[in-house]
Amino acid sequence: MSLATLDLPARPRTASAPTPSVTPATPTAAGSTGSSAAPADGAPRLRAVPAGTEARGFVLYVGLDEAKAAQSGTDLGAIVEQLKSLVAQLSPAAETYAAVALAPRGAGGRDVDVVRLALQDPAALAKHRQSEDAPAAKVREGIVIDISRKRLLLDGEAAPLTYKEFELLQYLVLREGRTIDRAELISSLWADGEDEIPNERTIDVHVRRLRSKLGTYEDIVRTVRGVGYRFDRHADVSIRHASTPSPDFF
Template identity: 45%
Template sequence: MGADYVAIPWEGSAHPHAAGVAPLAAPTGLALRGFGIYVGLDEATAGAAGVDIGELVDDVQRALTGIPGAETFASVVLAPEGAQVAALEAVRTALGEPSVHRGSALAARRSEGVVVDLARHRVSVDGEPVHLTYREQALLTHLVRHQGVIHERRALLAALAGGDEPDEISERTIDVYLQRLRRRLAPYGDVIRTIRGRGYRLDPHPDVAVIGAAPGAPAAP
């Protein structure tokens, strides 16, 4: 029997809502087993700061292996000199980070489930394109970029800032837009969960593939 492994994007203190986010908790049925940190840093930039990348990797590993029972593995990514690609993107692609490498391949052949293409602002359900309104797209984009986080209505309302007719939407009408979004994602609408008394959350789910822009990057639906 195979096991399903999922990764929850987490930006820590860089997360725009970090101050109001509860401690990281695994979705129901899953348990936290470790974490990965992708660091994009080219030799020239590191050298200018007086940092040796090899020594830095050793220092990080030593810090983590000091935790009893911790197991670590490190990979250093090489790329052609002068390559016109962001260092972090090169690292994430080379190491097969799910939302960059595996996600694109999955979406190319996937005929079931929900595929959210953040870069192209496209959504499909079971291989068929789904047309979302600006606000529905904005809500879905916000939820998939911050999977595992519980969002109060106020936070979701802020995610819609910049849309048309801003005075016509209130915290209560967020419920209406989410209901519409769930209907458009049917039969997978329940991937958007209601957390009673707290708000809404989208957990990593095998029926949902997210491709395109990196988690946490700004979007313009």
């Protein structure tokens, strides 16, 4: 079975406004539903009725708990009885069935959405499944620069920094707030001569690669135009120092 929806015309709500009537739908030659005469302007229209089917009734979901009903001076049972009585007045041949939706106490969401889900409304179930299947937003845990273990954690996961990239980051971190020019980085980090000594332009390449691995936290390494680079304390950054002072700090 599938569900159709009923389009009601927009009209001002007044005490004397007449109750709208529904024009019975009849099959057309094309297999869709229509009426023997064009519906009068303002009459409700059924839509989304698949070919080969007919409307056999409707479901009205009411989002209302006992507490809210009591605030209005009524209860759910009284509302149900009045609705059933109204249907009997409008169409004595109509059959009615009422079901109360039960949900865990304090279930979040709009009342009517909770009711639709509890009563297995197909559209509500499909939307609920989509929300469950959607990937959860990744929680930002921040960045941890672990000096003692020579590693970098981004949102709880280890970043694939090379040894030289971590040395570069560490050098800036241990000199927090001070702008380090390129010449100092070269003389300090490549002094052992084991690696090819870069020029100042190559330093920019090393910094660019480091930033790419920092992801959304790349701005913790700042560029000071015409001078060099610096690290400033950031709310998302935690620094874990070794139990003894680092030999790199001087």
